[in-house]
Amino acid sequence: MASTANAISLSFSTTTATTAPPTLKPQNLSYLYLRSSKPTTSVSLRLNRAGATLAAATASRVRASAQVMDVASSAPTVVEVDLGDRSYPIYIGSGLLNQHELLQRHVHGKRVLVVTNKTVAPLYLDKTIDALTSGNPNVSVESVILPDGEKYKDMDTLMKVFDKAIESRLDRKSTFVALGGGVIGDMCGYAAASFLRGVNFIQIPTTVMAQVDSSVGGKTGINHRLGKNLIGAFYQPQCVLVDTDTLNTLPDRELASGVAEVIKYGLIRDAEFFEWQEKNMHKLLARDPNALAYAIKRSCENKAEVVSLDEKESGLRATLNLGHTFGHAIETGFGYGQWLHGEAVAAGTVMAVDMSYRLGWIDDSIVKRVQNILQLAKLPTAPPETMTVDMFKSIMAVDKKVADGLLRLILLKGPLGNCVFTGDYDRKALDDTLRSFCKS
Numbered sequence: 185m186a187s188t189a190n191a192i193s194l195s196f197s198t199t200t201a202t203t204a205p206p207t208l209k210p211q212n213l214s215y216l217y218l219r220s221s222k223p224t225t226s227v228s229l230r231l232n233r234a235g236a237t238l239a240a241a242t243a244s245r246v247r248a249s250a251q252v253m254d255v256a257s258s259a260p261t262v263v264e265v266d267l268g269d270r271s272y273p274i275y276i277g278s279g280l281l282n283q284h285e286l287l288q289r290h291v292h293g294k295r296v297l298v299v300t301n302k303t304v305a306p307l308y309l310d311k312t313i314d315a316l317t318s319g320n321p322n323v324s325v326e327s328v329i330l331p332d333g334e335k336y337k338d339m340d341t342l343m344k345v346f347d348k349a350i351e352s353r354l355d356r357k358s359t360f361v362a363l364g365g366g367v368i369g370d371m372c373g374y375a376a377a378s379f380l381r382g383v384n385f386i387q388i389p390t391t392v393m394a395q396v397d398s399s400v401g402g403k404t405g406i407n408h409r410l411g412k413n414l415i416g417a418f419y420q421p422q423c424v425l426v427d428t429d430t431l432n433t434l435p436d437r438e439l440a441s442g443v444a445e446v447i448k449y450g451l452i453r454d455a456e457f458f459e460w461q462e463k464n465m466h467k468l469l470a471r472d473p474n475a476l477a478y479a480i481k482r483s484c485e486n487k488a489e490v491v492s493l494d495e496k497e498s499g500l501r502a503t504l505n506l507g508h509t510f511g512h513a514i515e516t517g518f519g520y521g522q523w524l525h526g527e528a529v530a531a532g533t534v535m536a537v538d539m540s541y542r543l544g545w546i547d548d549s550i551v552k553r554v555q556n557i558l559q560l561a562k563l564p565t566a567p568p569e570t571m572t573v574d575m576f577k578s579i580m581a582v583d584k585k586v587a588d589g590l591l592r593l594i595l596l597k598g599p600l601g602n603c604v605f606t607g608d609y610d611r612k613a614l615d616d617t618l619r620s621f622c623k624s
Contacts, residue, residue, distance in 0.1 A: 260286070261477075263484045265400065265420070266492040272423050274400060274484050276477065280427040281308070281388075284315045288323075290386055290422040291316065293357030296325045299345055299372035300363040301332040304390055307433050312363050312388060326352045330368065335521040337367045337407045339415075345375040359384045359422070365391035365438070366398035366525065370416070373404030377419035387421045390430040392442025392476075393526055396449075396483035399424045401491040401501075407520060411582045412512040418496050426484075428477055436469075441526030443468055443561045446479050448506050448533065449486040451554065452594070455601030457482050462553070465560040502585060502605045506594045507533030510567070513579040518568050530563035536595055539617040543609055545597040553600075566621055573618045 260277035275286055296316055300309055305327070313325045328348040330341055349358070360383060362372035369387050376385035389399040405416015431439070446468075450458025460478075461468070467475035487504065494500035511532030514523060537554045540546045558565050585592045585605075592607040593614075 258283070261481055263481065263488050265488040267420060267495060270420050272421060274424040274426060274488065276395075276426045276428070276481055276484065278428050278473065278477075280425055281311050281315050281429070284318045284320075286423075286425060287312075287315050287361075287386065287388075288320050290384075291323060291359045292384060292422075293355070293359060294322050294324065295352070295354050295358040296323060296361060297345075297349055297352065297354060297358060298325060298327040298361045298363055299330065299368060299375065300327065301330045301368055303332040304364045304368070305329045308363060308388075308390060308430060312361065316361070326354075330371070332367075333521045334367055334407070334515070334525065335519075337371060337520070339406060342371055342375060342406055345371065346379060349375070349379050354379070354383070356380045356383055359386060361386045361388060362399075362421075363388045363390065364394070365389065366394045369394050369399050370404050370413070371406060373402070373419050373421065374406060374416050377404055377417040382419070384422050385419075387424040389424065389426060391434055391438055392431065392480075393438070393445055393524075394442075395426045395428075395431075395480050396442060397445040397487060397504075399426075400484055400487045402495065410516070411579065411584075412515055412520075414582070414584065420495075426480060428473065428480065431471065431476060437524065439471070440469065440562050441524040443479075444507075444526035444530040444533070444558075444563055446483050447557055447561065448504070448529070449483050451533070451537075451596060451600070452503050452506050452603040453490075453601055454482070454486055455599070457486070458553075458557075458600060462557055462560075465557065469561065499605060502592070503594050503603050505585070506596075506603060507531075507536050509580055509583050509585060509591070509593055510535040510576070512583065513576050514567050514571060516579045517571055517575040523564070523568070527564050528567075530558050530561070531565060531567045534558065534565045535567070535617055535621055536593065538620065539593070539609075539613050540596040542613040542616055543595070545595060545604075550596060550600055569623060571622055572624045573615075573622045574624075576618050576622065 260275040260280055260283070263274040263276065265272050265274065280286055298309065298312055309327060313327070316325050317323050326348060328345055330336060330344060360372050360376040360379070362369040362385060369389060373385055373387070376383050387399040389395045399421075402418045402420035403416065404419050405413045408414045447458070447461060450461055464475050468479055490501050490504060507529045509532065511525070511528035514528040514531060515525065534554060537546070537551055541548065541551050555565055580591055583591065587607070590607040592605060593609065594603055594605050595609065596602065597604045
């Protein structure tokens with residue numbers, strides 16, 4: 185890591201930002217992100233690059249409610265993603281699709297295209313159309329129903345969205361609505377970013393994975409056969425509407441998959457949240473409404489905070505990808521859709537933690553706690569047996585976090601709740617980790 189002479193810190197509090205966050209160059213950087221268990225404490229972002237300079241900057245703490253929401257309340261909890269004139273709210277609550285004004289206030293034109301899939305459409309498409317049109321006769325809604333699954337997150341399926349939009353003669357004032365999980369959200373967002381060079385869109389996530397992670401922050405895109413999410417754009421929605429009632433129809437396996445991203449927030453930046461999860465994992469898996477609502481809210485607060493500081497993943501935001509470099513390799517090598525995204529991330533997180541321990545950056549108590557919580561969540565703690573060292577290396581070589589041929593990883597360092605984004609590590613530790621988890 186860099187000496188303290190080259191370290192630069194960013195701090196934020198509940199005050200409003202006065203200066204935009206700086207743009208950081210990704211090449212040859214090593215970031216150390218330190219976060220205490222208290223949600224209002226400071227963030228340090230250390231830059232390991234000789235002679236690098238950084239303009240002084242502050243960023244606001246996301247505006248959000250401080251306590252666990254009461255899911256019986258009709259008023260949603262609102263978490264704000266603070267991006268200046270592109271800021272937007274995340275509404276979280278029970279029965280929000282019945283509160284029509286929440287959606288309608290974010291539809292600025294008269295034409296709407298709802299993008300969903302064959303699984304979600306029979307459950308929530310009619311309710312969503314009603315929410316968009318009830319008492320609002322000037323709005324007309326079209327829909328496109330895509331096949332369900334990660335393997336369809338590709339260019340051919342994306343074209344079905346463009347086909348429907350063009351056939352329906354939608355214009356630049358149209359709004360696209362993503363109704364579904366992470367695949368639908370990513371594809372609809374990318375279609376909205378590209379159609380007529382950009383139209384408004386709204387996220388209505390219906391899985392835990394999408395509600396706590398992928399719907400927030402504006403990452404959109406599709407997969408390529410050589411790598412996951414290699415084609416896409418940063419494009420922010422007008423709002424995110426999280427109706428927790430949609431989780432009532434979510435299969436248990438999908439629920440557990442989403443919990444992997446919840447666990448991630450605790451490990452990288454929120455030790456207090458991780459400790460809460462250790463005590464309440466059984467409630468999350470049992471779909472306790474208050475536990476789910478709290479986990480979603482706290483996850484969204486964490487993600488919104490990071491996105492507000494580093495929208496386009498120059499450095500800090502990359503820390504949200506703990507376990508993802510290994511996990512994406514599993515998804516690509518094992519076959520898209522064979523494992524759910526969260527399952528691959530869970531195994532990837534164990535590998536990242538193992539490597540962190542081999543580097544001497546964490547103690548064995550964190551290793552054990554990660555194993556234990558993933559087992560409680562009924563998630564994998566090792567990659568599929570078919571994955572080889574060579575498969576991991578070849579796929580990871582084209583990961584988005586590679587810069588100038590250097591693979592940068594998110595690893596844990598220090599007490600629980602701290603991590604680094606760095607290419608400055610002993611390559612032997614990576615090799616040893618891969619060999620320990622692969623038979624060949």
